[in-house]
Amino acid sequence: MKRRPAFTLVELLATIAIIALLVGLLLPAVQSAREAARRASCANNIKQLGLAVLGYESSNGFLPPQGAPWEFCSRANEGLATLDVRYAEVSYLLWLMPYVEQQAIYDRGFAQELAGGVLWNGAFAEQPVILLCASEINQGPGFRGAGCTNYRCNRGDVAAPPGRRSRGPFNEGSVRDGSGMWGPAPVQSAHIRDGLSSTVMLGESMICTPATYDTLPAGVGKLGAIDPSTAPATCWALVAGNQYSVPLSQPDFLPGSMWGRSWYDTYTSFYTNAAPNTPRCVRDYDWAAYINPVSSYHPRGAMVAMCDGSVRFVTNEIDAGDPTQPQVNNAGSTANAWSYTGASIRGVWGAMGSIRGREVVGAE
């Protein structure tokens, strides 16, 4: 009997092993090419939003207000009656909708508010695609079904309570003219004395979910006693000890349940007091997220849009000062730390975050 020529089992296994080895070598390269493509798409989104802010600024003379009360918003829409003041406040993103070809969402949002609708339904359940980064893992739905956002505005290198002037280009609770309202006026580009190209306007942030907040690379810790002076490294200490806690009486308001999970709302800002992709900290529920850095799923850093409309990638290793130092006021005390007016103590990153710290930011 004559045997047909054939592969032996050993030869077959060797072939499979070689193919597996080649795939193993190739796969990481393919994965990083995929991530590079996602990052490019993400950079385009933040660029468009940065240009939208500049478009709004040239039409109105000031940057879009962040966290303006709805009453102000209804007055701003000329000819509309004054509404009851609600605590709910409006993200800077709502004002940008006409500038990113989403006029319909803008109009429906105001109509819904005037009709006394529930804020997190209707227009705000829409998910503008430009607000999501392709690298994001948690793509919604967000808080009570609202749309999510990965792009937030910069409130400076020193945390500021709502209604206080921030050191960044966006003030929490800002209104147009300050008459009869509670917040500081929005920033004009002439106020940005450190230079438009060296001041951060927008940045990326991961979307939190209550289910995943403690597994994110930049986890959210809950800190009972947090104020604008709290040193950013306080958050690392919470994360290291795994000391997260969850207020079960309010399951809707788990730490991290709001940030990024309602694009129309006021949970759409960040501070440059801590380096990118370091842990975030909130007080009870989601209030007072005074340590709230930019973050992303891109390796090694996050993207920011500068006030001149350019986009930069900021690495995690950027000089952000000594994170174990608390913020102090001009007199050297930790009381009312938000009132600090000197040069940033948070290194190059803090200098990029402030609009008039008068720091020298080197050309990179």
Place this chain on the structure above:
Amino acid sequence: MSGRRRALAACLLATLICGCGRRGPRVEMVEGVVVLDGKPVEAATVFFSPVTPAGEAAGLPAAGRTGPDGSFRLNAGSGATPGAGTAVGDYVVTVIKQQSRPAPPPDLNAPPTALPEPEIRDLLPAVYKLATTSPLRATVKPGTNTYRFELDSKPRGSPKGDR
């Protein structure tokens, strides 16, 4: 015949696996206890802020939080493993423990003025709070470092009033 080849394959595999190791700054384990007048302090944050003498390598800023027995493990950020300690160097140590009135539950229909900032109160003497006034020092060496920080509720030579 296949013994040598198998050894070669094993070497290749080992090289590949070693190449995938986690990179980060080199840190030494730092743990310790914080006591105030001899009693362990719970839920305090311990900060190690690097002191850099001219011409020496800088340490890594790090922080830790104390448990019920006053013990803590230091955590340096910048890609280091959480809880694994910090880099070799000289440090000023500060300890902060604060308490706030609980924040009110959120009320979406309340006017904006109804959201007060809680009062923050220091539960440890103020000298330990800032690097400029803290008398605590630590030197981190290779290996496991263990410290005991004894705080005094009436520190000697502490500045009176605000300064």
